[in-house]
Amino acid sequence: MGNNFTSADAGDERTLYERDYYTWALRQARALKEHRLEELDWENLADEIEGLAKAERRELRNRLKALLEHLIKWQFQPRRRTRSWTTTIAIQRSKFANTSMRTRG
Numbered sequence: 001m002g003n004n005f006t007s008a009d010a011g012d013e014r015t016l017y018e019r020d021y022y023t024w025a026l027r028q029a030r031a032l033k034e035h036r037l038e039e040l041d042w043e044n045l046a047d048e049i050e051g052l053a054k055a056e057r058r059e060l061r062n063r064l065k066a067l068l069e070h071l072i073k074w075q076f077q078p079r080r081r082t083r084s085w086t087t088t089i090a091i092q093r094s095k096f097a098n099t100s101m102r103t104r105g
Contacts, residue, residue, distance in 0.1 A: 017044045060099045067092035
């Protein structure tokens with residue numbers, strides 16, 4: 001499973017991933033950049049990449065929800081329209097478009 005232990009880990013059976021995520025991530029990134037495949041923690045890397053994809057999908061869904069909520073308010077509550085709503089709609093449209101471009105697959 002790659003280089004998940006250091007000499008200071010004697011007696012601690014948890015992997016570096018479990019003990020120190022930040023250091024684990026930096027080491028994995030370095031190993032990837034340097035093409036040192038034998039040092040990669042394949043299982044946890046795969047889980048993390050999957051998690052990133054799910055987070056992107058969740059962000060896209062949240063942006064769309066916020067945009068639709070404000071557009072519905074805009075449509076059905078014209079007397080309550082404010083500059084804030086206009087700004088929120090513009091921002092959410094932009095962020096939705098940006099997120100959507102990143103998540104196309």
